[in-house]
Amino acid sequence: MAYVVGPACVADYSCVEVCPVDCIRPRPDDPDFDTAEQLYIDPVTCIDCEACVTACPVEAIHAAAQLPVAFASYADINADYFRGPR
Ligand code: SF4
Ligand code: SF4
Numbered sequence: 565m566a567y568v569v570g571p572a573c574v575a576d577y578s579c580v581e582v583c584p585v586d587c588i589r590p591r592p593d594d595p596d597f598d599t600a601e602q603l604y605i606d607p608v609t610c611i612d613c614e615a616c617v618t619a620c621p622v623e624a625i626h627a628a629a630q631l632p633v634a635f636a637s638y639a640d641i642n643a644d645y646f647r648g649p650r
Contacts, residue, residue: 565612565627565628565629566605566606566607566608566610566612566628566642567605567610567612567614567616567617567625567626567627567628568605568607568625568626568627568628568631568635568638568639568642569588569602569603569604569605569624569625569638569642570624570625570626570631570632570635570638571602571624571635571638572622572623572624573602573603573620573622573624574621574622574624575600575602575603576621577592577603578619578620578621579603579615579616579619579620579625580603581619582615582616582618582619583615583616584611584613584615585609585610585611586609587605587606587609587610588603588604588605588606588616589603589604589606589645589646590603590604602624604641604642604645604646605625605642606642606643606645606646607628607639607642607643607646608646612627626638
């Protein structure tokens with residue numbers, strides 16, 4: 565189980581600063597930083613520490629197993645971000 569960023573994300577980067585394995589993208593030096601609609605968590609690298617959940621000011625991060633039904637597609641949306649060329 566990994567964590568998933570949902571549509572409430574306002575891209576304030578609080579989660580990026582606390583993630584111990586640096587698995588949340590894009591970062592300011594990534595090419596799509598200016599155009600990304602939200603941030604995404606790499607499910608392969610995430611170690612399920614929950615640090616990002618506490619840091620997020622808008623409760624946009626959910627455990628994959630506890631995603632609200634309306635956000636079910638966001639598990640794939642997060643994972644897909646890391647499948648393409650970066
Ligand atoms: S749960 Fe931990 S490892 Fe996973 S994205 Fe959040 S801060 Fe990073
Ligand atoms: S802390 Fe929450 S709102 Fe801020 S970038 Fe991360 S997921 Fe988005």
